[in-house]
Amino acid sequence: MRVDDTFQMVKRAIDRGRPAHGYLIIGPVRGVAMELAVRILQVLFCKSDHAPCGSCDSCRHVVERIEADIHWVFPEKKSRVISAEQIREKLINEVTKTSFSGGWKAGVLVGADRLNESSANAFLKTLEEPPEKTLFLLLSDAPQQLLPTIVSRCQRIDLDEVRELGEPWKSRVIETLASPLLGKPLEGLAMSNVLFSVLDDIKRKAEQLVKDEALNDSKVDDDDEVFDAKVSARYRELRTDFLLTLLRWFRDLFVLKAGGDSTLVFNRAKLDVLKERAARLTLAQVLYNLHAVEELARQMEKSLSEETVLAYAIDRIHHGVT
DSSP states (O other), rough: OOHHHHHHHHHHHHTTTTTSSEEEEESSSHHHHHHHHHHHHHHHOOOTTSOSSSSSHHHHHHHHHHHHEEEEEEEOOTBBBOOOHHHHIIIHHHSOOSSSSSOEEEEEEEEEEGGGGEEEEHHHHHHSOTTTTEEEEEEEEEEEGSOHHHTTTSSEEEOOOOOOTTHHHHHHHHHHOOSOOOOSSHHHHHHHHHHHHHHHHHEEEEHHHHHHHHOOOTTOOOOOOHHHHHHHHHHHHHHHHHHHHHHHHHHHHHHHHTTOEEEEEEEGGGGGHHHHHHHSSSSHHHHHHHHHHHHHHHHHEEESSSHHHHHHHHSSSSOOOO
16 A cells, blocks of 8 residues: 555544554555654644644654654664563553553554564563553564564555665666676676675665764664664665565566566666567576575575675576577
8 A cells, every 4th residue: 555545544543533553564664664654643643633734843753753652662782673671661661651641652663573472472462452542553574574463463554665776776786687798607707796796885885874873863872783783784674675676677587578568577777678688588597587586585694695695696597698
C-alpha cells in the first residue's frame, strides 16, 4: 500500500476510536516506515482540531522524538538487538503508567525484527493485553525474523516503495553490468573489482552517516564498539540496496527471456542492451543467474571476505556477452 492510503486508513480507525492495538509497518525503517509512523503518532498527539497539523508543539515533538508519552525503542549496543531489559524498562514500565497528557500513549519499536527470543516474549504479553489507549507501532524491513505470534497480533501494513541504491553508486553498478567487456576471465575480475569499490564507498558513507547522526544528537555518547556496530548496521542497509540493484538487472534478463513485456523491465534505460544479452542466454542460464545473486546475498551475511564472494559470484554468472 502507498503511505498516503495507509495513513488515511489508520486515521479513520483512530477517529472512530477503533485502531488496532499494534501495527506492523513493513518497509525501510529509516524511510517510508518511519514516515508513516510519525504521521500516525501526530494524529494521536496533535492539539489542532484538524490533526495532524504538522506545526503545533506536539507535532514537532513527535518528529523530534521528545513527546513524553511516546516511548521509542531502538537496537542498542554492539549486538544491535532489542534486549528484554530495554523492553521492560523503556517500554512496558512506561506504557503501564498514567500518561502525562491524560490521553494516548505509544510504543515504537524501530527495527522490531531485532527483538531476540527473550525480549520478544517479554513484549508479547503486553501486546496481547495492552493498557487502555495505548498504541504500538512495530517498524521492520525483515518481518520474517519476527515471532509469528507477534505478527499475528498486529495489523500488518506492507508499504510500497521502490528501494534504490543512491547515486552515484547505482549508475556505476548499472554501467558496469552493461559493459561489453565481460568475455574474458580478466575482464570478469575487473568487473568484480569495480563493484567491490562501490561497496567500499558505501561503507565509508555509512560511517559518515553515523558520525553525522551523533553530531546532531547530543544524547548520543557511544563507545568505539557501539559506534562500529552502528556503522555495520547502516552499511548492511545500504548493501541491501546494492544487492537489490544486481538482482534487478538479472531479473530483467529473466523477464525478457521468458517473454515478458518490456514494460516489466526495471532498467528500461538499458533495454536494448538487456534484449541483446537475453537473446544470447538460455532460460536455464537466466534462472541460474538469479540463484547466484541470491546466494551472493546469503554469503555476504556470513563472516566471509566480501571481495572474494563477489568475485566468485561474478565469475559464475552468465552475462550474455559475445
